Amino acid sequence: MTDQTRPPFRLNNSELWTGVIGIALGVFVIRSGLKLKLGTINDPGSGFMLFYIGLLMCAFAVTIVLASITEGGPTFGSRWEGASWSKPVAIIVILSAYAFALEPLGFLISTIPLMLLLLRVIDPVRWTLAIPLAVLAPLSVWWVLKHALLIQLPSGMFEIG
Amino acid sequence: MDVLVNVMHGFGIALQPVNILYCFIGVFIGTLVGVLPGIGPISAMSLLLPVTLSGTPESGIIMMAGIYYGSMYGGSTTSILVNIPGEAASVVTCIDGHQMAKQGRAGPALGISALGSFIAGTFALVMLMLVAPSLASVAIAFGPAEYASLMVLGLVVLTFLTQGSMAKALLMACIGIVLGLVGLDSITAQPRLTFGRIELIDGIGLVPVVMGLFGLGEVLLNTEQAIKRDIINAKITQLLPDKEDWKASAGPIGRGTILGFFLGILPGGGAVVASFASYALEKRLSRTPERFGHGAIEGVAGPEAANNAAAGGAFIPLMTLGIPPNVVMALLLGAFVIHGLQPGPLLITQNPGLFWGIVASMYIGNVMLLVLNLPLIGMWVKLLKLPYNVLFPLIILFTIIGVYCSSNNVFDVYVMVGFGVIGYFMRKFGYEPAPLVLAFVLGPLLENNLRKSLILSQGDLMTFVERPISAACLVLAVVLLIAPLLPALRRKREMVALDEGA
Numbered sequence: 283m284t285d286q287t288r289p290p291f292r293l294n295n296s297e298l299w300t301g302v303i304g305i306a307l308g309v310f311v312i313r314s315g316l317k318l319k320l321g322t323i324n325d326p327g328s329g330f331m332l333f334y335i336g337l338l339m340c341a342f343a344v345t346i347v348l349a350s351i352t353e354g355g356p357t358f359g360s361r362w363e364g365a366s367w368s369k370p371v372a373i374i375v376i377l378s379a380y381a382f383a384l385e386p387l388g389f390l391i392s393t394i395p396l397m398l399l400l401l402r403v404i405d406p407v408r409w410t411l412a413i414p415l416a417v418l419a420p421l422s423v424w425w426v427l428k429h430a431l432l433i434q435l436p437s438g439m440f441e442i443g
Numbered sequence: 444m445d446v447l448v449n450v451m452h453g454f455g456i457a458l459q460p461v462n463i464l465y466c467f468i469g470v471f472i473g474t475l476v477g478v479l480p481g482i483g484p485i486s487a488m489s490l491l492l493p494v495t496l497s498g499t500p501e502s503g504i505i506m507m508a509g510i511y512y513g514s515m516y517g518g519s520t521t522s523i524l525v526n527i528p529g530e531a532a533s534v535v536t537c538i539d540g541h542q543m544a545k546q547g548r549a550g551p552a553l554g555i556s557a558l559g560s561f562i563a564g565t566f567a568l569v570m571l572m573l574v575a576p577s578l579a580s581v582a583i584a585f586g587p588a589e590y591a592s593l594m595v596l597g598l599v600v601l602t603f604l605t606q607g608s609m610a611k612a613l614l615m616a617c618i619g620i621v622l623g624l625v626g627l628d629s630i631t632a633q634p635r636l637t638f639g640r641i642e643l644i645d646g647i648g649l650v651p652v653v654m655g656l657f658g659l660g661e662v663l664l665n666t667e668q669a670i671k672r673d674i675i676n677a678k679i680t681q682l683l684p685d686k687e688d689w690k691a692s693a694g695p696i697g698r699g700t701i702l703g704f705f706l707g708i709l710p711g712g713g714a715v716v717a718s719f720a721s722y723a724l725e726k727r728l729s730r731t732p733e734r735f736g737h738g739a740i741e742g743v744a745g746p747e748a749a750n751n752a753a754a755g756g757a758f759i760p761l762m763t764l765g766i767p768p769n770v771v772m773a774l775l776l777g778a779f780v781i782h783g784l785q786p787g788p789l790l791i792t793q794n795p796g797l798f799w800g801i802v803a804s805m806y807i808g809n810v811m812l813l814v815l816n817l818p819l820i821g822m823w824v825k826l827l828k829l830p831y832n833v834l835f836p837l838i839i840l841f842t843i844i845g846v847y848c849s850s851n852n853v854f855d856v857y858v859m860v861g862f863g864v865i866g867y868f869m870r871k872f873g874y875e876p877a878p879l880v881l882a883f884v885l886g887p888l889l890e891n892n893l894r895k896s897l898i899l900s901q902g903d904l905m906t907f908v909e910r911p912i913s914a915a916c917l918v919l920a921v922v923l924l925i926a927p928l929l930p931a932l933r934r935k936r937e938m939v940a941l942d943e944g945a
Binding site: 415 | 844
């Protein structure tokens with residue numbers, strides 16, 4: 283590629299940064315391998331495979347970085363062009379909160395609000411459908427698991443379920 | 444003669460009422476997830492993996508297998524009627540299938556797809572019966588070096604066939620191996636990458652990883668895009684193809700079946716590659732290639748036969764070598780392991796009832812699918828009208844339940860949410876999750892065999908090239924690794940590259 287055709291170097295090139303993350307992960311894996319001891323070629327240790335895989339990760343990530351510099355790549359913004367990014371973000375936030383509430387509150391108390399939020403916040407479903415679905419779906423799953431498959435879901439501090 | 448006796452023994456097991464029920468549940472759920480866009484066989488199988496614990500190994504594996512080949516049938520319905528692939532192997536069917544439906548020929552398109560799938564599925568089963576026992580007897584001679592090289596080849600083939608940059612796919616495979624090595628070292632019992640968490644001592648569970656990357660990741664991606672559905676509303680009549688349709692489809696079904704079966708056996712290959720390859724072949728062989736893309740029945744018959752034959756062929760490496768050739772088979776391997784069984788060369792001799800029972804159940808399942816797909820088409824069409832904003836909270840609910848039930852541990856729900864987020868960003872930045880998952884499953888096996896072969900050969904790396912099978916696998920892997928550097932081969936790779944996560 284000549285200098286005339288080479289794309290200008292841009293710092294918000296998403297390919298570049300994913301490659302950099304790959305290098306960082308590779309270095310972390312190499313360090314973990316070294317800490318665990320490589321052993322010898324006759325008797326490989328616990329860190330043997332990790333060390334060499336880490337080296338390969340760095341090599342592949344460097345290839346990605348080099349390609350992003352020579353060939354350019356899409357910006358972070360263009361990856362979300364025409365997409366409503368707020369919806370996945372909202373689901374991630376709701377699910378993270380749910381994951382932490384599941385054990386202390388129990389399955390039924392935490393899952394019914396989760397379903398209601400997912401049905402009403404992301405792409406709103408009418409209340410007359412959202413409420414019965416949010417209540418009946420977790421209840422029926424809980425009933426089948428508890429009574430038919432004998433699987434106990436978390437009952438939480440209130441011991442409901 | 445032995446085969447016949449074994450098949451009869453297999454039918455004896457498969458025809459037990461409980462196994463018929465599990466087979467029916469499997470093919471029904473398979474068709475359901477195949478029909479519904481946004482949920483595929485991988486998510487359904489991970490969800491039901493814990494359920495298999497409640498029955499015998501035969502019942503559980505019969506159900507899991509049913510989900511896989513059932514989804515191959517169901518996926519075509521969505522492709523033809525809605526122009527959205529129900530699962531990745533039906534992407535090609537959209538092209539001509541939906542055009543046929545628009546021209547008022549949805550019936551013959553659905554009919555030839557179901558009948559072609561039945562023919563191909565049955566052929567693949569006959570071949571599975573004939574090839575698997577002979578291959579298993581050869582595989583007994585495999586040592587750790589052969590296994591290690593074969594796994595390397597499997598991973599390289601999958602990365603070669605993955606859409607986009609090969610460096611990205613290889614990086615994903617490496618990350619998958621590292622994730623697979625989390626937990627106690629199987630040889631020294633030393634904890635690795637556990638960060639002091641007791642939950643990680645046994646390693647990261649396959650179910651939360653798969654459900655996160657494929658189930659939740661897919662939901663997150665789908666919610667940010669408005670899925671446009673172009674459902675064919677006209678009444679579907681005349682499902683049976685006429686004489687002309689059969690004449691045009693016979694060749695593509697035959698070729699698709701053979702091509703699909705052999706591509707299914709290849710590690711890293713599978714139903715998706717088979718359907719694309721069959722479409723390309725039919726277009727090349729056709730005297731009127733310009734009809735393709737405008738409702739050519741050959742463009743439906745060939746790929747549908749190919750993906751079903753590949754689904755049958757994919758059982759061969761798993762059953763005979765214990766190596767899953769794709770992510771779906773990796774989940775099936777998980778089902779075997781949960782039941783304390785190790786698929787491999789000894790499975791057929793040590794557990795003939797299990798092997799032949801599964802094979803026989805697949806015949807029964809194929810017949811059930813024909814019954815489910817043709818007369819119940821109206822029900823599937825109604826299901827397709829379920830809006831995604833109602834569907835996705837249910838998918839999330841089932842993923843949470845599936846993950847929790849696999850280990851009875853809330854920690855796995857955190858892992859699933861974490862991998863869901865990772866899966867979403869991976870897809871956004873063009874990193875495919877399929878190589879990561881296959882490497883995650885193969886990683887510990889690869890490490891074990893690599894270390895064993897080095898110990899046995901006293902550190903002599905020549906052990907990998909002095910053994911013919913191992914050498915052949917490594918040579919092929921190297922060829923595939925350097926192939927993208929050659930422009931002509933790179934173009935070919937881009938033509939067949941697949942999006943397994945779809």
